[in-house]
Amino acid sequence: MLSNMRNPFHLVDMSPWPFLLSISVVCLAVGFVDWISGNSLVLFLSAMVLFLMGLFQWLRDVVRESNQGWHTSYVAGSIRLGMILFIISEIFFFFSFFFAFFSCSLVPGIEVGGVWPPVGIVSLNPFSLPLLNTAVLLGSGVSVTWCHHAMFCGNRMDATFGLIISILLGCYFTFLQVCEYMECSFTIADSVYGSLFYVMTGFHGVHVILGSVMLLVGLFRLVNHEFSSERYLGLEVSIWYWHFVDVVWICLYLCVYWWGGSI
Structure with a gap:
């Protein structure tokens, strides 16, 4: 009977954005140190673009979940x-x-x-x-x-x-x-x-x-x-x-x- 009860939570789909965001944060830190040490700004700017892209994509998926009604009161509390x-x-x-x-x-x-x-x-x-x-x-x-x-x-x-x-x-x-x-x-x-x-x-x-x-x-x-x-x-x-x-x-x-x- 418990298996037939509706679960208020949902399992999110597989997403590449957390991995991409973690890589971009590491590159962002390395690029920042490289920049303030007097070297090129290329790595920092490239990592920033990658960071913003991954973040927007991740937030886009979260917004889609909300618009599809998955953010119930239980999920919102969590x-x-x-x-x-x-x-x-x-x-x-x-x-x-x-x-x-x-x-x-x-x-x-x-x-x-x-x-x-x-x-x-x-x-x-x-x-x-x-x-x-x-x-x-x-x-x-x-x-x-x-x-x-x-x-x-x-x-x-x-x-x-x-x-x-x-x-x-x-x-x-x-x-x-x-x-x-x-x-x-x-x-x-x-x-x-x-x-x-x-x-x-x-x-x-x-x-x-x-x-x-x-x-x-x-x-x-x-x-x-x-x-x-x-x-x-x-x-x-x-x-x-x-x-x-x-x-x-x-x-x-x-x-x-x-x-x-x-x-």
Whole structure:
């Protein structure tokens, strides 16, 4: 009798996108290190194109599953729980880098001159471009919250405007981050400070790009009337992820740019 009962869950089809995305992330990391070390930008840009292509294709399949009615209340609850667990894993991911940063900065070794920032490192002014980046990302957090509230109230027009503003600010943040890297007087090979700085900000930049793509997919679905005030799961988890990106950047700005660059 149990075999005849309807299962609220479904088995997804075989997909090449997770494998393609994992390969592109590895190439993206290698290309990023190659670029900031003063070499060619070709590998980084090629990996970025591959990453965005795989991500869009994967999200396309998820959207198709939703439109076909596979995202029942049970599946939606599991997706929300999965996103919460994913964000928790990302918190511990960044926590490892912050732990390494404080371990090196609070008790600097003799190999870096016994001071922090290390001898020969000229850190960025936290009240110049990094402060602008912070204002831009916090502004995107406000606009995406406006979008979330408008979506909850059924105001599609305000939700669309808020989402467009958030995406534009996210893209502007990425552009400013590239400009910041071009202004840096140190590279990833310049002591532990350069390594930690570029790894922490670089991984955060990848998360901003990922969040921007998720919000962009949500915008397309919102414009195509695929969301309602009762069902907007894809947009909801994207907004959760964007708030996580905002909080990580605040910690990066306070710890790495402001405190870590002046002690």
